[in-house]
Amino acid sequence: MYEIFLKLLEEKGVSAYKVGKATGIAGSTFTDWKTGRSAPKQDKLQKIADYFGVTLDYLMTGEEQNSPYSDDMADLFVEISRSNDVNRIKRLLSYYMNLNEREKDSVDGIVESLSNKDNPKKNG
Numbered sequence: 736m737y738e739i740f741l742k743l744l745e746e747k748g749v750s751a752y753k754v755g756k757a758t759g760i761a762g763s764t765f766t767d768w769k770t771g772r773s774a775p776k777q778d779k780l781q782k783i784a785d786y787f788g789v790t791l792d793y794l795m796t797g798e799e800q801n802s803p804y805s806d807d808m809a810d811l812f813v814e815i816s817r818s819n820d821v822n823r824i825k826r827l828l829s830y831y832m833n834l835n836e837r838e839k840d841s842v843d844g845i846v847e848s849l850s851n852k853d854n855p856k857k858n859g
Contacts, residue, residue, distance in 0.1 A: 736768070736775060736780070736794060736795050737768050737769050738797075739793070739794055739795070739796075739797045740765075740768075740783065740794070742797075743787045743789070743794075747787060751765045754783065754786055757786055758779075758782040758783060758786050759782070760779050760782060760783070764779065780794055780795070781816075785813070
């Protein structure tokens with residue numbers, strides 16, 4: 736992984752220091768990864784991948800994996816991960832997934848109605 740990180744630094748013309756400042760990852764952490772003193776944790780790897788605009792797979796392997804997700808789905812995952820409501824979204828999605836189609840249609844209507852309530856431009 737560290738070799739790919741170095742490659743990305745070179746390709747993008749940035750320093751590890753700059754990446755550290757932008758991501759909140761301490762410079763000593765990069766040194767620990769380089770020397771093998773510690774292994775990168777998932778959250779830090781994701782910050783680096785996001786910074787460089789690459790997938791976690793690419794950061795780890797240097798290869799893009801064929802994702803089962805569309806770009807829209809990937810964008811949604813990123814938006815959710817950056818939200819302060821991740822746990823709420825997970826909980827509500829879990830409830831929603833257990834509903835039958837008629838119940839889902841009802842929920843969709845309620846949410847759309849609430850969304851349009853305070854935005855008259857959406858109503859036509």
